[in-house]
Amino acid sequence: MADESLRTATAMVATEYGDPTTVVAARTVDIAPPGPGQVVVAVRAAGVNPVDGKVVRGLFGADPAALPRRIGSEAAGVVTAVGDGARYFDPDDDQRRDICVGDEVIVYRAVGGYAQALLADDTSVHPKPAALDFPVAAGLLLAGATAADMVGAADIRAGDTVVVHGGAGAVGTVAVQLARKAGATVIATAAPRNHDFLRALGAIPVAYGEGVADRIRGAAPGGVTAALDTVGTDEAIDTSLALGVPPTRIVSIAAFGRADDGIVIVDGSGGDSKRRREEAIAGLIAEATSGGLVVEVAKTFPLAQAGAALDELARAHPRGKFVLLP
Ligand SMILES: NC(=O)c1ccc[n+]([C@@H]2O[C@H](COP(=O)([O-])OP(=O)(O)OC[C@H]3O[C@@H](n4cnc5c(N)ncnc54)[C@H](OP(=O)(O)O)[C@@H]3O)[C@@H](O)[C@H]2O)c1
Structure with a gap:
């Protein structure tokens, strides 16, 4: 046809x-x-x-x-x-x-x-779905499936305290929401202009840059159990390690040069990462359509x-x- x-x-x-x-x-x-x-x-x-x-x-x-x-x-x-x-x-x-x-x-x-x-x-x-606007639909799945992969790779669950580095970015915004839905306490690094937005998503915002580890400690006196890095800076990885997060629960999509630290890098190219992304698609579309996911x-x-x-x-x-x- x-x-x-x-x-x-x-x-x-x-x-x-x-x-x-x-x-x-x-x-x-x-x-x-x-x-x-x-x-x-x-x-x-x-x-x-x-x-x-x-x-x-x-x-x-x-x-x-x-x-x-x-x-x-x-x-x-x-x-x-x-x-x-x-x-x-x-x-x-x-x-x-x-x-x-x-x-x-x-x-x-x-x-x-x-x-x-x-x-x-x-x-x-x-x-x-007809109720999902074309522009939102066009921007939903790459970032959304990546975020779902990260949350799955870190095995985020209720009781966790998670740092999302770059929490106001496209991937970070969805990662924050999925980690909250999993029952975790979420601390998100972002520029100050994005802090109110992150609060509205249920996260505790902190500014990145010098002193970020101390600001995260202040926001999470009970400690941090996992980190999701969407930024890839040494600051994000070094801070996560300094906070005592086990490398196997530091998941990054951008710190490709830090694989030797034993952190988990996901890129959707195969195995569990690819599967987690594929399995997330229908749920992301449904949640974005119902308003349960902000994009x-x-x-x-x-x-x-x-x-x-x-x-x-x-x-x-x-x-x-x-x-x-x-
Ligand atoms: N491996 C994979 O499968 C995969 C998949 C998707 C994306 N990625 C990569 O992941 C990265 C993020 O993608 P994205 O679509 O989320 O990009 P994005 O929407 O541009 O978000 C990036 C965010 O990083 C924040 N940021 C900038 N400098 C920072 C710093 N020094 N510390 C902490 N946060 C900082 C910014 O937030 P503020 O505005 O608050 O400063 C910005 O919004 C890109 O490098 C992309 O290529 C990888």
């Missing part, structure tokens, strides 16, 4: 590896008809994530043969064409069903989300401003997700 109007689309691509403001450009790309188990999705919103900027800057490899390279790891939109046998689990029907033209969906992980349209395997396509959209940008959005995301920026609107 092909839609002639989506044989081509505008996509934002990395034309080279480097500064997103100069190397990210619009290109017309072919959208192949969906093969078995695939769908074409007309993108209504695309989530912007730090990983996309790292890909553009060449931090995950700079193979010239991969250029021009499509970017964007998650998106939400409407199905326009369906290949043979494309199906997904629909919680509304409590069963797997055929994906249909017109279905509103979330694509995670997407390949080339910064585009008017993309081709996706049905394993990456999830039903989007903020900080800013929307036209698709053509993808490079500027990536640049801003890599600097101090407003709290919440950045989202591109094709």
Whole structure:
């Protein structure tokens, strides 16, 4: 069932590896008809994530043969064409069903989300409830599934006192909420402008920077039992160790240089980490739809401003997700 109007689309691509403001450009790309188990999705919103900027800057490899390279790891939109046998689990029907033209969906992980349209395997396509806005849906799953992975890897439960480093970031915001739902006391590091927001989520905010360990001790006189690091600084890891958290309960998504300390680094690439992320998806969608999970959209940008959005995301920026609107 092909839609002639989506044989081509505008996509934002990395034309080279480097500064997103100069190397990210619009290109017309072919959208192949969906093969078995695939769908074409007309993108209504695309989530912007730090990983996309790292890909553009060449931090995950700079193979010239991969250029021009499509970017964007998650998106939400409407199905326009369906290949043979494309199906997904629909919680509304409590069963797997055929994906249909017109279905509103979330694509995670997407390949080339910064585009008017993309081709996706049905394993990456999830039903989007009508009550969940496209921009929120587009920014929900990468950060949300990562946070769920962290909370699972640290085995957070009632009675724990957890530090979330970077508690007001996209991943940190969800990690704070999931750790609270698990029954933990949560201390979250953040810039002072985000402290009221974190309090409203049930966390105890503290400023990061010099003296952070003492501020956390003051907030948690009974001690800290686990740490979730979304920042990757030596300060976050050294503080967690100085607080006496066992390395096996310090879970990081960014401190790749500190693996020798025995901390747990998760990246979704395999095993338990991948499984935890996949298992979290349906619950994250349901909770964000019901309002049980707060996911903020900080800013929307036209698709053509993808490079500027990536640049801003890599600097101090407003709290919440950045989202591109094709
Ligand atoms: N391994 C994985 O699977 C995985 C998955 C997703 C993301 N990541 C990585 O995780 C990191 C966070 O991603 P994100 O989407 O949450 O980014 P984000 O929304 O930009 O959040 C990052 C937050 O870090 C806080 N921050 C900045 N400097 C800090 C410091 N020195 N100490 C403590 N907090 C600080 C900022 O909060 P304030 O505004 O309060 O300063 C900022 O909001 C990125 O490096 C990303 O690439 C890894």
